Amino acid sequence: MTDLLPISLPTDGLAGCFIDGAWHRPADTLDVENPSRRETITTVGKGGAAEIDTAVAAARRALPEWRARPASERGALLAELGRRLSANHEEVARLLAAETGNAIRTQSRGETAGAAGVLTYFGGVAVEQKGEVLPFGPGLFSYSTREPLGVVGSIIPWNSPLQLGCGKISMALATGNTLVLKPAEDAPLAILRLTELAADLFPAGVFNVVTGVGEEAGAALAAHPDVDKLSFTGSSEVGFSVARQAAERLAHSTLELGGKSPCIVFPDAGAPDRVDATAQGIVNAMRFARQGQSCTAGSRLFVHEDVWEPVMTKVVEIAERMVVGDALDEAADIGAIVNAERYEEVRNYVAEAEQAGATFLTGSTPVPVEDASAFQPIPTVLSGVDNDWRISREEVFGPVMVAIPWSDEGEVIAMANDTHYGLAAFIFSQDVNTIMRTSDALEAGWIWVNDGGGQIPGMSYGGVKQSGQGREYSIEGALEAYTSRKSVTMRLAT
Ligand code: NAD
Numbered sequence: 001m002t003d004l005l006p007i008s009l010p011t012d013g014l015a016g017c018f019i020d021g022a023w024h025r026p027a028d029t030l031d032v033e034n035p036s037r038r039e040t041i042t043t044v045g046k047g048g049a050a051e052i053d054t055a056v057a058a059a060r061r062a063l064p065e066w067r068a069r070p071a072s073e074r075g076a077l078l079a080e081l082g083r084r085l086s087a088n089h090e091e092v093a094r095l096l097a098a099e100t101g102n103a104i105r106t107q108s109r110g111e112t113a114g115a116a117g118v119l120t121y122f123g124g125v126a127v128e129q130k131g132e133v134l135p136f137g138p139g140l141f142s143y144s145t146r147e148p149l150g151v152v153g154s155i156i157p158w159n160s161p162l163q164l165g166c167g168k169i170s171m172a173l174a175t176g177n178t179l180v181l182k183p184a185e186d187a188p189l190a191i192l193r194l195t196e197l198a199a200d201l202f203p204a205g206v207f208n209v210v211t212g213v214g215e216e217a218g219a220a221l222a223a224h225p226d227v228d229k230l231s232f233t234g235s236s237e238v239g240f241s242v243a244r245q246a247a248e249r250l251a252h253s254t255l256e257l258g259g260k261s262p263c264i265v266f267p268d269a270g271a272p273d274r275v276d277a278t279a280q281g282i283v284n285a286m287r288f289a290r291q292g293q294s295c296t297a298g299s300r301l302f303v304h305e306d307v308w309e310p311v312m313t314k315v316v317e318i319a320e321r322m323v324v325g326d327a328l329d330e331a332a333d334i335g336a337i338v339n340a341e342r343y344e345e346v347r348n349y350v351a352e353a354e355q356a357g358a359t360f361l362t363g364s365t366p367v368p369v370e371d372a373s374a375f376q377p378i379p380t381v382l383s384g385v386d387n388d389w390r391i392s393r394e395e396v397f398g399p400v401m402v403a404i405p406w407s408d409e410g411e412v413i414a415m416a417n418d419t420h421y422g423l424a425a426f427i428f429s430q431d432v433n434t435i436m437r438t439s440d441a442l443e444a445g446w447i448w449v450n451d452g453g454g455q456i457p458g459m460s461y462g463g464v465k466q467s468g469q470g471r472e473y474s475i476e477g478a479l480e481a482y483t484s485r486k487s488v489t490m491r492l493a494t
Pocket residue numbers: 155156157158159160182183184185212213214215217218219220222233234235236238239241242256257258259294295296395397423463467468
């Protein structure tokens with residue numbers, strides 16, 4: 001192990017709530033833990049229904065002035081926040097690694113750079129909030145505009161908090177809405193540091209943050225009658241309840257939920273000249289380097305039986321080479337699962353599969369939580385499981401992949417689609433016809449071919465089926481999800 005990197009904490013941000021342009025520290029507090037060491041990093045203010053109420057009122061007051069600003073000015077402020085985040089990149093990345101357990105070298109630096117990229121992207125495209133002119137013939141002129149929805153309430157999870165937070169901030173503010181953002185209780189620090197960087201940037205009330213637990217602050221935001229739109233990223237269970245509350249008052253909602261994404265390997269991708277790249281792509285898709293804690297993890301691997309041996313040998317070899325360690329250790333490829341509860345859930349899934357007779361190609365059932373000095377499970381690949389086992393159907397959200405051989409294309413597509421999720425999918429082949437035919441047949445919102453990369457700003461991102469509703473990450477998605485069209489039709493004197 002190399003020396004662990006030091007972190008510097010937010011200062012004002014430890015208050016936990018940024019409302020109407022000022023920091024507020026509620027009486028209640030929340031401990032933020034470092035899952036790599038099982039120790040408390042710091043304590044932040046914990047907001048609840050009262051802080052949500054104040055923040056929503058501030059966002060409502062700030063709305064008229066903000067929505068009237070030229071989109072270019074709103075975009076310029078987002079771009080400036082992106083620049084400030086880049087200027088503080090290393091400091092924010094270390095905070096992120098400490099609180100999420102996501103390894104600094106493989107994950108947290110990349111996430112911080114990606115988050116700044118999202119702000120920069122939306123800063124540039126904010127001016128694309130355009131309407132249309134409709135050809136109704138002489139004497140009739142009709143045009144449409146895109147108007148902000150109003151006050152947006154955004155709720156984000158802990159697994160990729162900065163990137164997701166910057167996405168929500170960008171989409172809401174670029175399109176002229178005002179925002180109340182609720183970070184995840186497990187990982188609020190990087191967002192609070194970002195908020196410090198934004199504190200003097202936006203007019204008071206435009207951007208508000210209330211840190212708190214889901215059942216209190218999150219639930220209060222979801223149920224608030226003066227929130228016009230909810231944008232939620234997190235588990236399906238909570239997402240369903242957020243959608244129900246939005247529906248009760250006809251508020252708009254965007255949901256980015258879970259996944260159990262298939263990864264299909266065709267025979268040509270296992271050929272000697274391709275197998276290394278394919279295996280690395282599979283490992284990337286599985287997000288082993290983020291402990292598998294990614295909604296898009298390609299956690300169901302379907303490998304053609306003709307190339308099962310070489311592909312699985314390589315996948316195991318790469319997974320076993322990965323270094324598991326403290327998230328603030330430069331040597332670590334993989335960090336720690338975020339908390340004891342999630343660790344225990346992952347352990348239960350693997351223990352159940354082991355009992356049912358699954359074969360470990362690599363990895364093992366994690367040690368019980370009371371024996372774990374850090375929540376660090378090792379990458380685990382299981383074979384001898386069916387597509388209908390619980391471990392193949394439910395989102396484990398840990399570094400656990402099931403591998404299933406296939407021989408018939410129709411059957412593998414049917415297995416891939418036999419899930420209530422539809423977030424991402426991964427295809428490995430060099431044949432364009434195979435790739436396009438398979439992409440067409442897969443029920444997923446996002447498909448990667450021949451790698452397992454991440455989201456790129458500008459690409460509409462979101463799921464089908466129970467993986468969510470709406471698209472984010474692109475200007476098209478933001479316009480659909482954060483604005484409404486107004487049509488104006490004029491009778492002209494002719
Ligand atoms: P979670 O649903 O438990 O929590 C997400 C957020 O919701 C947190 O801020 C939490 O405080 C809040 N929350 C919890 N209960 C609430 C309630 N009753 N009302 C309102 N808000 C509430 O999810 P998690 O465990 O933090 O994150 C993991 C999940 O997120 C996984 O299922 C993963 O697939 C999903 N996820 C999806 C995407 C995507 O883009 N589709 C991205 C990342 C994570």
